[in-house]
Amino acid sequence: MDQNWNDIRFFLALSRTTSFVSAATQLKVTHSTVSRRISALETALQTKLFVRTEKGCRLTSAGEQLLPLAEELEKAALKFQEHVPDRDNQLSGTIRIATPDGLGHCFLASRINALQSKNPLLEIELIAVPMYYSLSKREVDILITVKKPTVDRIIARRITNYRFGLFASREYLEGFPPIQKFGDLAEHRFVGYIDDLLYDQKLRFLEEYSPALKTSFRSSTIIAQMNALKAGAGIGVIPYFMAHTERDLVPVLPENYLEREFWLQVNPDSKKLARVREAIDFIVEQMLSQSHLFLSLPEG
Template identity: 30%
Template sequence: MNQWDDFRYFLALQRNMTLKASARELKVDQATVGRRIQTLEDSLGTQLFEKRSDGYFLTLAGERVLPTLKALEEGIHSVERLIAGQEERIEGIVKIAMPGALANHWLIPKLQPFIQKHSQIKFEFLTGPEAVNLSRREADLAIRLVRPTQRDLVVKKIGEIQLSLYGHPSLFTSTRRPATKEDLKKFPFIGLFPNSMSELEKQLLKKIEPHLHCTIRSGAWSSVFYSIQSGLGIGILPSFLAERDSKLVQLQVIESGRTPLWLVAHPDIVHSARVRAVIDYVITALK
């Protein structure tokens, strides 16, 4: 066996089921995936996949080697992390995955002193809705509203976010401000997708759920903010965002609450001097 790289194709095909999807993941042509899987099977002398109408499925032999190969993949990732984690100069790129609104209106405004001190560090923000995998080093750090369950990550609470219910004054010209949960019925509700919500937000919503008719859902706070600002309805927002428009009124129908903010990193990475510097700044200066 002298084509270790083929095992990457094996794992991708096993995950994605089809040549085309795997090709997308591996950033190669679909024909290449097919041919390399063929090569691998030939050189092992065994069929690893069974081709069915709905995709490629592991044979018994494939199932047998899968756990070992998954472990190998994890090993490769750990090599990358070990390399990235041993960097001792405070320079280079630090990738941070976090909610976009939090980056734009909470972290970035406070970053000036750090950037002046460490001019060699460049930032990259991953604010997309996709879950970012720190084990695969898709980012160096993540700032999250939900505490990750994964065992091997280091997690630190770095602050709290205040969540309250808001509406734009224009909403309340024809209808008076809601005072009871019953009143909420009269206003369209604008909210996040459930998987983007913090635990607290879910709790708050549970209390008023039966009275809501949700008109807009989004994966990002900023679009919730702009929807509310445009008078499209009411919704829950973090205070740092709501405060950007002084006209927005906080509705006392439900109590506001505070949800913790978690800084998450992989232990292999925090040894890197540049990541360490960012972590320290976030922890001390921003708390």
């Protein structure tokens, strides 16, 4: 039986996404194409690789045995691409970047065009949602997180520290008692995360100010929280780099801030590709050259 690399690509994509639709999106084909290619692979191997369930496609025992072999072929394919003359020097292809929602929406999205202007054949996919994707499963090429990774095989570097503070709209503050000390916060409304939907315990910002603070509006994303603050919903914790573009938000007790880190992570095999290295260099340069946005309060 002689299967080509494309057959293995379809197998890997479905094993990682567990959905024909998601695998199709990743491979830029139709879901029926994914289904057809998997069925053809199963026929050629004369064994069932996936069990179709209401919750998605699950690997059979035969599929689980094939998975590590398929991943080895994937590594070999990446090495082959690296050694094709001038292939990666063209800086073409797709780069998928996953970030926390605030960084993706309010910093990278407005700057990534500079990378594509320099490399017009690059296609960028920015996943700016509050959850982590897997580098080891090749769901993304570059991953930015708010905590230091613990996976040994992943290459990681700290990009920068960044600060948070309490903010509220001028309209809200004018309608409520003045705040001069922590004790005054008890008379105010707060905006924060939904506890059971937190994707990282490092996001329990309000508890660090005071465990007694109660939220009256909660959201799973920092973007929604910021928009609620702008509308006068209360006081919330916002990163400085987001507050820099929101002139109607005012710092509350500005001398009291929180600090976190941004970590950039990449799979060692993916980092061999020039387009991935170029994207990493671009992201790091953008964040370091504008470090004042991450560490300083907005003026005025």
